[in-house]
Amino acid sequence: MHALDYVVIIGYLVFTLGLGFWFGRSQSRKEFFTASGAMGWLAVGLSVMATLFSSNSFVFYPSAAFGGTLLIGLSLVTFTLMTPVVAYVFIPVFRRLECETAYHYLEKRFHVSIRCLASGLFILLRIAWMASATYAASLVVSTVAGVEQIHVIIVLGLVAIVYTIIGGLRAVMWTDVIQFFIFALTIGITLFLIVSKSGMSAGEFTDHYFSGRDGIMVNFELSMTLSMGSWAILIGVFLEALSAFGADQVAVQRYIAADSERTAQRGAWLNLAGMWIVVPGLLLIGIGLYGYFDKHPSELLPVLHEQKIEVADPANAADLVRENNLSDKAMPQFVRLHFPPGMIGLFLAALMAAIMSSIDSGIHSVTTALITDFRDRLFPHWKPDDDKRDVILIRVLVFVIGAIAVGLACLVGDLGDVFAIGKKLTAGFGGPLLAVFILAFFVRRARPAGVFVGALLGAGITIWLMYARSEWFSVWFWPIGFGIALLIGLLTARGAVDERAELTYRALMKR
Numbered sequence: 001m002h003a004l005d006y007v008v009i010i011g012y013l014v015f016t017l018g019l020g021f022w023f024g025r026s027q028s029r030k031e032f033f034t035a036s037g038a039m040g041w042l043a044v045g046l047s048v049m050a051t052l053f054s055s056n057s058f059v060f061y062p063s064a065a066f067g068g069t070l071l072i073g074l075s076l077v078t079f080t081l082m083t084p085v086v087a088y089v090f091i092p093v094f095r096r097l098e099c100e101t102a103y104h105y106l107e108k109r110f111h112v113s114i115r116c117l118a119s120g121l122f123i124l125l126r127i128a129w130m131a132s133a134t135y136a137a138s139l140v141v142s143t144v145a146g147v148e149q150i151h152v153i154i155v156l157g158l159v160a161i162v163y164t165i166i167g168g169l170r171a172v173m174w175t176d177v178i179q180f181f182i183f184a185l186t187i188g189i190t191l192f193l194i195v196s197k198s199g200m201s202a203g204e205f206t207d208h209y210f211s212g213r214d215g216i217m218v219n220f221e222l223s224m225t226l227s228m229g230s231w232a233i234l235i236g237v238f239l240e241a242l243s244a245f246g247a248d249q250v251a252v253q254r255y256i257a258a259d260s261e262r263t264a265q266r267g268a269w270l271n272l273a274g275m276w277i278v279v280p281g282l283l284l285i286g287i288g289l290y291g292y293f294d295k296h297p298s299e300l301l302p303v304l305h306e307q308k309i310e311v312a313d314p315a316n317a318a319d320l321v322r323e324n325n326l327s328d329k330a331m332p333q334f335v336r337l338h339f340p341p342g343m344i345g346l347f348l349a350a351l352m353a354a355i356m357s358s359i360d361s362g363i364h365s366v367t368t369a370l371i372t373d374f375r376d377r378l379f380p381h382w383k384p385d386d387d388k389r390d391v392i393l394i395r396v397l398v399f400v401i402g403a404i405a406v407g408l409a410c411l412v413g414d415l416g417d418v419f420a421i422g423k424k425l426t427a428g429f430g431g432p433l434l435a436v437f438i439l440a441f442f443v444r445r446a447r448p449a450g451v452f453v454g455a456l457l458g459a460g461i462t463i464w465l466m467y468a469r470s471e472w473f474s475v476w477f478w479p480i481g482f483g484i485a486l487l488i489g490l491l492t493a494r495g496a497v498d499e500r501a502e503l504t505y506r507a508l509m510k511r
């Protein structure tokens with residue numbers, strides 16, 4: 001680490017704090033929660049992308065490609081299929097019914113108990129997601145910077161908590177926009193350095209990567225244990241993306257903050273465009289690292305020595321890294337060895353941006369759900385009459401939720417590899433939550449009792465299966481949880497259609 005790297009890192013952290021103070025000069029409850037409903041499509045789209053494209057993904061995509069597979073690249077297909085559903089189904093419903101949260105709609109459509117259940121599932125999902133996403137990127141930051149991981153988590157967590165408390169949603173969203181451009185710039189610089197240091201052309205990289213190997217991009221073997229199988233990606237990641245971008249308060253809060261329904265829809269399409277920039281870029285980094293380290297395998301020897309792995313032939317170092325599931329270490333090792341002064345700081349700033357975008361949006365949306373779906377709805381007498389006092393109480397809750405998320409991030413590493421952590425902790429809640437919305441939108445005879453029981457059983461059975469069938473590929477738990485909740489909801493959808501059926505998607509679009 002050069003002095004210039006520290007300048008870049010400190011400058012970035014100070015700048016994000018400065019945004020919080022700038023937007024926090026006049027905060028009301030409406031401003032804190034929805035940015036007064038005045039955000040444009042650029043802020044909405046890039047904020048959604050930077051937030052939900054978590055630090056898990058920033059670490060995982062290059063690691064997967066370096067490990068020898070591009071199967072995860074099929075997720076771009078699922079993102080493309082998901083976007084029109086979100087833009088023309090989810091967003092119009094939330095906007096036209098003027099929902100305060102995504103789960104406010106479920107009370108209108110079913111009952112307050114469904115609202116509280118769905119909001120509770122979201123809160124558990126998002127806290128788990130924050131912990132795993134924070135752990136993922138902080139591991140790389142600590143490796144490159146030579147700092148204890150727990151210190152990275154605590155410092156970045158505190159910075160994110162502070163600017164969220166002060167600046168509210170507007171500060172969170174504009175910070176996310178800046179974070180997206182840091183992502184894109186870092187990806188471009190990394191690719192340039194890999195190509196320039198290797199002396200290989202783009203064609204040589206791809207020829208080397210694909211030479212003599214099959215099943216790199218697709219593998220349609222139907223297996224529950226196959227890692228990154230194409231069926232699992234197409235089905236599981238589609239459901240995950242639809243849940244994250246359509247039924248998750250993190251995304252919905254940004255659609256509500258948009259100045260119009262049309263603006264929110266444009267933001268959803270911009271989010272997709274951002275995905276098509278970032279995901280291929282990260283996969284190309286992995287392909288480049290694959291070719292570079294096969295040409296310079298001795299540079300990976302320190303990675304193997306750190307893990308106390310014996311190396312008989314240094315020429316096999318890259319293969320040993322892949323065989324021992326150490327692909328996460330390849331990119332940090334290249335950064336340490338070849339990034340010039342200042343660029344290491346930029347790389348770390350990008351990872352820090354990924355961490356803080358996970359924390360700030362998570363704690364803000366969880367706080368919104370707790371206040372709006374629980375306190376205001378169930379205990380309205382707890383709500384202060386004075387708006388300024390209410391904002392103070394909301395800020396205290398933001399701090400408490402942030403402290404819980406940061407504390408869990410310090411413990412999540414014992415659960416397994418980074419990708420599995422993210423999927424297992426969220427699939428148990430996200431799949432059933434999505435099923436509740438699908439039943440609400442499209443099943444006129446869906447009954448609150450059936451929806452409630454289906455969501456609970458879907459979550460419970462999925463979480464049990466994660467431990468009973470730990471060998472299954474983690475993405476498969478998404479369709480399992482979704483399918484159980486949906487099936488029970490459909491089986492109990494009987495009887496006469498009541499007036500709440502007028503709030504299904506088709507009925508709303510006819511108004």
